[in-house]
Amino acid sequence: MxxxxxxxxxxxxxxxxxxxxxxxxxxxxxxxxxxxxxxxxxxxxxxxxxxxxxxxxxxxxxxxxxxxxxxARPSKVKEIRLTANIEEHDYDTKKNQAQRILAGGDSVQFVVKVSGKDGAKAKERLEELLRDLQGTGVRKTGIQVSGKQAAVQVDPV
Structure with a gap:
């Protein structure tokens, strides 16, 4: 201009x-x-x-x-990995990290590692994350459970 x-x-x-x-x-x-x-x-x-x-x-x-x-700036997708049996403090750390990334205007891809019969638990953990991030992010994709991982992408509001 x-x-x-x-x-x-x-x-x-x-x-x-x-x-x-x-x-x-x-x-x-x-x-x-x-x-x-x-x-x-x-x-x-x-x-x-x-x-x-x-x-x-x-x-x-x-x-x-x-x-x-x-x-004009392309949105980046940052990946955050966690496990289904994550401790409460570690969960809070990952959640805060995601909030900072979303506030910066980038998207977040959550990947939960699944081992054994933890598929349902991984899906519950992702749903909990989505509820906690409701104010800062909106779900772009559904929760996809495939093989040894469950994933969901969250875009900034």
Whole structure:
């Protein structure tokens, strides 16, 4: 996004502060209008002629840039491994670790190692984790029990 004096086009298609179309005008005239209103002139695309620009407050321009950056970042899937017979303190540690990861915007893949007849216990442990993480994450996949492990993926809210 290019704003204010860095816009080099001779003419721009301006949209007002409240979203109303102000039409095509000279860039110098649009910059003068932006200064009068105490806002920035923000160019949204350079690929059209004349380029579309918006009158937007500085705070909203920064916020829009941060939103754009955040949307462009791919979400990572972090894996947390545990066993069906995990101790309470270790369970709390894994749960807190998952909450930190979800708060950071990444997804969590829980994998519970199954040995012997612990398949049902592993599924119960994953359901308990999902209940505890209800405020910070939402289940993306169902609980999948296969072979020697049970797994579920949780995405941030």
């Amino acid at each position: 290019i704003k204010n004096d860095k816009i080099k086009a001779a003419e721009v298609d301006v949209t007002g502060v409240n979203g109303e179309a102000l039409g095509v005008m000279a860039t110098s005239e649009a910059l003068k209008l932006a200064r009068e209103l105490g806002v920035d002139l923000l160019c949204t695309s350079l690929y059209s002629s004349p380029p579309p620009c918006s009158l937007i407050s500085s705070g909203k321009a920064k916020e829009a840039k941060q939103q754009e950056k955040k949307a």
